[in-house]
Amino acid sequence: MRNIVFDLGNVLFKFDPDEILDGLFKDPLIKRKLKEAVFKTSIWKELDRGTLSFEEAKKIFIEKNPDLKEEIDILLKDWKNYLHPITENIEILPELKENNKLFILSNFHKEAFNYIRGKYSFFDIFDGMIISYKEKLLKPEKEIYQLLLNRYNLKPEETFFVDDIVENIMAAEEVGIKGILYTDPESLRELLKRIGAL
Structure with missing residues (x-):
């Protein structure tokens, strides 16, 4: 056995961040910024580790990237559908x-x-x-x-x-x-x- x-x-x-971002957004600059601001961060790893809640992580993402608030909201709401x-x-x-x-x-x-x-x-x-x-x-x-x-x-x-x-x-x-x-x-x-x- x-x-x-x-x-x-x-x-x-x-699980392909590029495919997720392509499905949710059209603007290449927005997609590039979101990839760096969300998927490539230590915050994402802490979510995986279970030491940050989803709401805590979302708050940090938005605090660090206030210009992307709306896009971060959309991404965090819909990414798992991909x-x-x-x-x-x-x-x-x-x-x-x-x-x-x-x-x-x-x-x-x-x-x-x-x-x-x-x-x-x-x-x-x-x-x-x-x-x-x-x-x-x-x-x-x-x-x-x-x-x-x-x-x-x-x-x-x-x-x-x-x-x-x-x-x-x-x-x-x-x-x-x-x-x-x-x-x-x-x-x-x-x-x-x-x-x-x-």
């Missing part, structure tokens, strides 16, 4: 579940996670989930991987972690978890076949 652990953003769900499942990867979950245990390990903040968790029933297939905001930990901090192993009593040598960011994979490998760097659905399926999970 293997343990297959999935990241959410850009592995099971599309979190779409990556269908090919969702479709392999039942097949994987036949011979493996499935887990989620992801940096995600409360409002966005509650939104997708409530909207999609495939979350029920997982045997456990470590979501950053609940634990006050973030990938690639070693403690979040250790927490996954300890909470679900997993052996690292039997555990495979699928993530799209090299640093997160490297951190997992430091605690003995085997890393699978995600690039696209076809490659993922091949790699899972190669390790005998499919």
